[in-house]
Amino acid sequence: MPHCFHPILALVALALCAPARAQTEDLPRVGVLDLTSENVPPAEVRLLSDRLRVELFKTGQFTVIERQQMENILKEQGFQQSGCTATECVIEVGQLLGVEKMVAGSVGQVGAVYTISLRVINVGSGALERTAVRDCRCTIEDILTTTIAQAAAELAGTTVAVTTPLRREEGVGMLYIASNPPGAQIILDGRPRREVTPATLDRLPAGEHILRLLKEHLVAEQQVTIIRDDLVKLTIELHPGTGSLFVTSETLEAEVVVDGQRAGTTPLLLKDIVAGPHTVRVARADYLTWEDQVVVPFSERANVPAILQPCGYLDALVEPAGATISVDGKPLGRSPVSRVPLAVGEHRVVAALANYDSLEWIVNVTQGQAAPLRATLLVQATLASLAPTPRPPVLQPKPEPRLPVPERKTSVKSTFRWLSLAVGVAALGVGYKFNRDAKGAYDEAQSAYASYRYATNTNDAISYRWDVNDALERGRRAAKKRNIFYGIGGAGLTLGIILSIPSR
Numbered sequence: 059m060p061h062c063f064h065p066i067l068a069l070v071a072l073a074l075c076a077p078a079r080a081q082t083e084d085l086p087r088v089g090v091l092d093l094t095s096e097n098v099p100p101a102e103v104r105l106l107s108d109r110l111r112v113e114l115f116k117t118g119q120f121t122v123i124e125r126q127q128m129e130n131i132l133k134e135q136g137f138q139q140s141g142c143t144a145t146e147c148v149i150e151v152g153q154l155l156g157v158e159k160m161v162a163g164s165v166g167q168v169g170a171v172y173t174i175s176l177r178v179i180n181v182g183s184g185a186l187e188r189t190a191v192r193d194c195r196c197t198i199e200d201i202l203t204t205t206i207a208q209a210a211a212e213l214a215g216t217t218v219a220v221t222t223p224l225r226r227e228e229g230v231g232m233l234y235i236a237s238n239p240p241g242a243q244i245i246l247d248g249r250p251r252r253e254v255t256p257a258t259l260d261r262l263p264a265g266e267h268i269l270r271l272l273k274e275h276l277v278a279e280q281q282v283t284i285i286r287d288d289l290v291k292l293t294i295e296l297h298p299g300t301g302s303l304f305v306t307s308e309t310l311e312a313e314v315v316v317d318g319q320r321a322g323t324t325p326l327l328l329k330d331i332v333a334g335p336h337t338v339r340v341a342r343a344d345y346l347t348w349e350d351q352v353v354v355p356f357s358e359r360a361n362v363p364a365i366l367q368p369c370g371y372l373d374a375l376v377e378p379a380g381a382t383i384s385v386d387g388k389p390l391g392r393s394p395v396s397r398v399p400l401a402v403g404e405h406r407v408v409a410a411l412a413n414y415d416s417l418e419w420i421v422n423v424t425q426g427q428a429a430p431l432r433a434t435l436l437v438q439a440t441l442a443s444l445a446p447t448p449r450p451p452v453l454q455p456k457p458e459p460r461l462p463v464p465e466r467k468t469s470v471k472s473t474f475r476w477l478s479l480a481v482g483v484a485a486l487g488v489g490y491k492f493n494r495d496a497k498g499a500y501d502e503a504q505s506a507y508a509s510y511r512y513a514t515n516t517n518d519a520i521s522y523r524w525d526v527n528d529a530l531e532r533g534r535r536a537a538k539k540r541n542i543f544y545g546i547g548g549a550g551l552t553l554g555i556i557l558s559i560p561s562r
Contacts, residue, residue, distance in 0.1 A: 229286030275333030482550025
């Protein structure tokens with residue numbers, strides 16, 4: 059049966075593929091050199107290198123160049139990548155591939171312990187961006203299935219999901235943990251410990267454990283194996299964890315700039331932002347630029363509600379040039395000034411210059427419009443020589459006789475008073491009901507968050523996290539309704555009290 063090309067199906071397929079392609083193009087391109095080794099068989103090293111490429115791609119943080127594509131490009135350039143371990147050589151390979159970052163490393167075996175060491179190098183600057191070192195008293199199969207994924211997640215600044223059950227053995231052992239920087243909270247198998255690094259944990263069940271260290275926005279996570287009647291020593295480097303940033307504004311499609319880099323337009327959700335302080339600036343034409351310092355918490359979302367104030371502009375040309383222009387008591391610059399944004403409304407503008415008489419204006423600024431100001435300052439001596447010009451008398455209009463205002467009937471005033479009091483009391487009662495709903499939702503969110511912190515696998519953590527978000531959303535809705543009814547109740551009671559005051 060002949061195949062037919064349907065144009066509508068082609069357009070649908072193109073529309074479905076476009077967003078995924080756009081997201082991939084936004085990720086940094088990375089090339090991965092084959093791992094080097096002194097004592098691991100070449101076939102196993104090649105398999106570990108391919109698995110590293112797959113695990114880096116699965117983090118969702120990189121666009122990974124395939125092995126075959128790398129080999130074809132380097133072959134065309136006549137470059138031999140075997141033995142390329144120095145940073146200068148790695149950068150040269152990255153330049154030939156046209157990628158932004160390169161990943162290189164090694165794998166080795168000392169006795170029963172395997173060690174893997176990886177590093178990410180910025181091709182443009184030559185800087186060492188991230189490192190990952192993993193030691194495992196395990197088999198090569200464990201390196202392939204677990205350790206490589208953990209190291210790739212550490213390079214990407216994320217955490218790896220543990221999908222296989224942890225193995226336990228008979229007996230107990232000890233674990234010494236040091237971190238850089240020190241003072242990190244210790245979480246073992248999802249349960250917080252009282253100790254902080256450096257610390258020695260005694261009588262731990264022999265076998266595999268998941269260790270996480272937290273200090274402010276720094277984090278590290280790895281799997282450790284406790285050996286019976288032995289002491290395992292670890293020194294772990296903490297790296298900035300990630301969170302998310304949600305920027306909103308009442309005026310939609312405002313431009314968002316984070317740490318000097320354009321990020322998009324509001325509303326904007328930025329995922330996998332490095333935890334810690336960031337400078338967020340939100341701007342739109344005919345609005346004053348909003349800027350603030352925002353701290354993104356680890357594994358949490360920072361909400362940034364930007365409030366943009368409408369503005370107009372001031373164009374001031376005051377002679378002689380160089381006169382100081384001040385607006386509302388704050389220096390603005392020297393004349394001439396052009397297209398200076400000012401909040402909508404009235405502003406007091408003062409122009410001053412040494413040996414000249416200063417001038418003052420009240421300027422009314424409207425949104426999107428330029429308020430022109432043209433003036434010439436006069437020398438003070440010239441003003442002193444001039445005789446003052448008497449002002450013409452101002453005729454005061456005769457006051458018109460006031461007509462007597464008929465008094466309102468007491469019955470109408472009393473009716474409104476009792477009606478206001480009744481509405482106020484009823485609204486306060488409804489607001490109290492929504493207040494209890496909000497408190498209950500927030501209590502549920504707190505309980506779900508505690509379960510999330512102690513979760514030992516990814517699926518439970520995701521489930522508890524959804525419960526937290528759902529409870530917080532219900533709490534916010536109930537709190538909003540509570541505030542509305544409390545406001546109505548307060549207004550009704552206030553009006554009723556005012557109407558209860560006898561008129562003079």
